Amino acid sequence: MKKTTKCSLMLLALLLLPAVAAAQDEIDKGDNAWILTSSALVLMMTGPGLALFYGGLVRKKNILATMMQSFAMMALMTLIWAVYGYSFAFSPGNAFIGGADYLFLNGVGAEPEGSIPHLTFMVFQLMFAIITPALITGAFAERMKFSAMLIFMTVWATVVYVPMVHMVWGGGFMSGDGALPCLDFAGGTVVHISSGVSALVISLFLGKRIGYPSERMRPHNLALAFIGACLLWVGWFGFNAGSALAADGLAAFAFVNTHFAAAAAVLGWLIVEWIRDGKPSVLGGITGAVAGLVGITPASGFVSPMDAILIGFAAGVVCYFCVAVLKAKLGYDDSLDAFGVHGVGGTVGAVLTGLFARESIGGAPGLLEGNSGQLVNNALGALLTWVLAGIATLVIIYLIDLLHGVRVTEQEEHVGLDVTQHGEEAYQL
Amino acid sequence: MKKTTKCSLMLLALLLLPAVAAAQDEIDKGDNAWILTSSALVLMMTGPGLALFYGGLVRKKNILATMMQSFAMMALMTLIWAVYGYSFAFSPGNAFIGGADYLFLNGVGAEPEGSIPHLTFMVFQLMFAIITPALITGAFAERMKFSAMLIFMTVWATVVYVPMVHMVWGGGFMSGDGALPCLDFAGGTVVHISSGVSALVISLFLGKRIGYPSERMRPHNLALAFIGACLLWVGWFGFNAGSALAADGLAAFAFVNTHFAAAAAVLGWLIVEWIRDGKPSVLGGITGAVAGLVGITPASGFVSPMDAILIGFAAGVVCYFCVAVLKAKLGYDDSLDAFGVHGVGGTVGAVLTGLFARESIGGAPGLLEGNSGQLVNNALGALLTWVLAGIATLVIIYLIDLLHGVRVTEQEEHVGLDVTQHGEEAYQL
Amino acid sequence: MKKTTKCSLMLLALLLLPAVAAAQDEIDKGDNAWILTSSALVLMMTGPGLALFYGGLVRKKNILATMMQSFAMMALMTLIWAVYGYSFAFSPGNAFIGGADYLFLNGVGAEPEGSIPHLTFMVFQLMFAIITPALITGAFAERMKFSAMLIFMTVWATVVYVPMVHMVWGGGFMSGDGALPCLDFAGGTVVHISSGVSALVISLFLGKRIGYPSERMRPHNLALAFIGACLLWVGWFGFNAGSALAADGLAAFAFVNTHFAAAAAVLGWLIVEWIRDGKPSVLGGITGAVAGLVGITPASGFVSPMDAILIGFAAGVVCYFCVAVLKAKLGYDDSLDAFGVHGVGGTVGAVLTGLFARESIGGAPGLLEGNSGQLVNNALGALLTWVLAGIATLVIIYLIDLLHGVRVTEQEEHVGLDVTQHGEEAYQL
């Protein structure tokens, strides 16, 4: 939202009166310092953050392959973003997709975009383009070909992620001045629903890992997963508070909301776990934290800290049931619960944002302030994202399977992906 | 100190002439960027920092439980702080405890507190409220019930930490304009003495771990402890330099002092170790670093970089002897030396701050500049903290033991806390 | 470059008209926030970053000793820098070495140096002085005495690093207004060539590890190496973008260039590996990233993002061949490829900076903009660094070996350095 106005304004400016733009827009070094810091924090979320969170949860024979799937995004998405991704996401276009003005970052330099250099805005957005596909990898961990993964992500980023960004933040129809304005401060729909739903589709398409669920597949190194989860928490401050695109009061709100929601989600998850499974677990605590962080993402710049506690708590409890109960019931194998945490948490957050949004904070009222329309818009936006991501992913994965094959052989799955995909072993202990 | 003046001034302002306050106080985005960054750094100190530092030092069967004790504080203290902790610490009150104005963060928003949003100040302080109790957990590692730990920390934060904060930083009697003004830039008394002394009391109350010291209890993973210590060092820049509450020259002093003290303490510890034990060790190096960081904490905004080297060196050497010699002599089992490092290092720092403080840097002269009063005040402040924390902790732990029981069963201690408290194992290697 | 002008200007100012300097220079809190943050990031590169990257690659019995070599630099270099290093690097001197004005940081305080406090500039530079020698340790891992390492680094920092800094950034003959002005934005020559070449010399002098290459010496924990590499990547934003010494547009350029080069180098390395060795590996990916980061270091503030992609790609491919092919051919044992990555990558970067530099970005044109002189200068500068570092290192190591002995005994090498040098074991798993 903030983003959109800021940047669509910018786009307009760029088009009509650059002179004026230059005049009215000036770089604020405090803002730039914060967004550069935030960009570094968001990259840290993927590497080492997410890579460890996922890598610690798989079996020993697959840790490297799992971390590599996140790490590869740090390289692949960067080139895609530089060549055409950023342009089709943020340069002026239609309601669904941006234009070609910024191909090869043409014209993207040090000049101010809002109060920060255009390049700063570009690279901050890039970090989101890196982690989003990386989130999906949790669903097909331990059984997907590395080559197939690379192909899938390239296509997915191009036909799902980039358009989503444009629609919600780049001036498309779900953004501030679009046909269906949705409130998504830092990526509930764009990042979490899109990746979570795609994750579900792939895990259904690929089928279960050999031996699941009969064979024991306990996390091989929860210490690594713990480090990863903590770094995700810390990095998320850049993700959400950085989305204010300034070091202002709104950033402070987003920062506090992010932290409060994570804390509340930890308690939410642990309490349910304690009651239902008899003991509160570390894996539960860190998973709950991530669920809360996901849940607050779209709301972080629109709600109050106390609202954030409620949103986080809700996300923690709901995600627990999806992961621990629903998944078992439905019997699909979302290896690391990319859907259960991101798809579900993102949806919860998107809807609750429409409920709790306060005009005094993010400039937009929600249902509780009598603006029922916003709740409807956000629900619709979430639904649309489900549909788009779901269908597109199914088509893509189907085609890649047809032309290239997506799953490793049974033998390779037994031996493990580290050795078979990358010719390495993680530990010589 | 800085804090106090700044914030008590603020409080006054809020009370009497908000309009004027608003007039004279304005948000500086550079300051806000730095304090938001610092807040993230301080959270990183607890998770993953401290969790790893402690988790790597225990036996394999207890790593998760140990990390969980720190992680739980990230959730628990956050809710306490949001509901009443911040209010009783920082809203206007009497000499010992704050008031109820900020309950549920009522009235705590984006308006400036000094040069940063009030929420930024609140969340920065919250990160301190998280790590302080987490530090204590090192003393009762490997033998305390998770439930008892939660109860203890809730009570301790309420009756020890929050009042301490108010007294020293919140306008209480140990703060700038109080009856006994102490110099504590970033928490020598509030954070380290209070947690360290409480740690000692608990370890004495709980008694030794089964098999201590006869059975071998070597750190199970020094690589993790190393990561933790380094992240503590890095995060400490936010802890101390962030306590300037601005990105100004004072922050630069605090930053440099922090780094110099840590470096000097590493050398101090290693030299003694090399002489006394024949070899300089990695565990010694990282423990020394933490000791130095603790020692400089109260002084970081009051002394010169060269003073910082002396303070760090002293902290390193003194802590070594307390940990390696004194503890063995007295024979208590402070599992991870929470007292030996934080209680002792904090005391050394508090006293030396009164010795070295320079008016030209922090605005307050110490003994070396002829102000013997400051040394006395700081010593008294430290003593008071010892007494308060010591007695309160004893009462609390005694009652909890009576009503709930604090120690796990012998069988549980043998099997390990990971399995018995959380139903998990860390490694499937 | 930027640095030089800024600081030589400052030095001039300090000498001639401090009053004026004070007048024209004012602290910008946004800049200070960013450089303090960057300083923390650069320290994180050494600990835990580099320590893990190296520690994960050695054999289990040497991880602590390897990490300790980096950690010790965090303490040792700090004291050297405080006492005389900073002064001889940055206080006014001749073409080769600085003066004694800043001994014991005399006169280095909160007053502005450019737009940041002098202390901030000092500590930011210190973090470079820490990581540079730490990089060298990769070459003699698993076989050097800890004591010899300390002696070597002390001398090396004094006679190689400090003069190099002065020559290139401190107003010496390779800096902006010197006889041979070289473009080195963040340390291609000063940091990477100097450390990489010294690494080569030591590994040749020490000879191979017992059993190399016949015995299997696979990395004992690639998960740790992965964490380290990612933290290096994240920290490098502070290293390069911080070298703008401001949170301005140039910082944004350096930030983006850094990230793009790393990404391109990952792809470069993996593609070659995939073709040549049959599989793309995680170790290859993370090594490639570091190679790209090294390559872009001197260029980061002078070239465009698209140039950065080319530079990164080149660095990745060239370093691969040096590490995988050349080393085997020449048969020296640079244990962790400190030379293959830093020496080679730094040289590639230094030369390509002279090729791609754009006046519009860093104020200096390169060959492609018709300024062939710059390419020559940079090549000469690189060559000079090779010679200086190479010869000096050989002399130093030779003398230390003569007077003290540098290599551990065969028995110690078998048992491992953790136990024999530090009396510890890393894991009790």
Added chain:
Amino acid sequence: MKKIEAVIQPFKLDDVREALKGIGVDGMTIYDVRGHGRQKGHKEVYRGQEYEVDLLPKVKLEAIVPSDRVEETVSAIIESARTGKIGDGKVFISDVGQAIRIRNDERDDDAL
């Protein structure tokens, strides 16, 4: 009493344990090993340096059983551990002179 030592594929452990539980063989001790035999290893490359890895991860299961239970125990293991592919592993049988239960000094068959 006989000691039955079986070297099996790690991913077969759960099946084998099921099978043994099925025939009431409860006592066993297990540990991870690396094995070499006819099964081909694989190539690993680290920074261009090749390693032929021909020690593959296996699990070793030891069960001491009364002589008259050897037959069924062995066949239970073999059937449950077999995939038919090279690398399935081996079973070795040897004599055990005495067995003692530390807890209560029970001896031999009673101790198993």
Added chain:
Amino acid sequence: MKKIEAVIQPFKLDDVREALKGIGVDGMTIYDVRGHGRQKGHKEVYRGQEYEVDLLPKVKLEAIVPSDRVEETVSAIIESARTGKIGDGKVFISDVGQAIRIRNDERDDDAL
């Protein structure tokens, strides 16, 4: 010569080693194992998915001793390893045909 294999509780290792040192049995080889027997396991839950863990961590100690020292060795182990609770472990004794000290080719009893 006899091979004495003892599976014991990990936290008893130091005591057992003391006891053996006491009677002058120096040579031994030790490794970590997981064992199953009468001792009940425990439940672990990961994201709601339950696992019955009934392979518990134990330590296995092997000592080859001259036949005439078996008695005292075994009793030393048993006494020092006993807690009286289920899970204390077992001792197994079997024959060893030959022992050789690699360093100097000493054989059998001299090699122990």
Added chain:
Amino acid sequence: MKKIEAVIQPFKLDDVREALKGIGVDGMTIYDVRGHGRQKGHKEVYRGQEYEVDLLPKVKLEAIVPSDRVEETVSAIIESARTGKIGDGKVFISDVGQAIRIRNDERDDDAL
């Protein structure tokens, strides 16, 4: 058939495997152990607390071979594992009654 158990220095493993390959002994199972014997341990100090570490890392290699191949196998191991220093390790030989190849039920010598 005989079971040959060799406890050797970890850094000698590659040499020993070469030697065995040399004489065509392919089948073997290997695992890490800690051993105590005449070799002196070392001191470790953690925060001033001393530990005498006298369990040293060793590698244990097990090979079941036909009785007529014991001689050469043992000498191959001994020669390749020897450094002449205390700690080189030991070789123990014992009987194996039966061997079975899980994959195809081959027995005894054919199974090795």
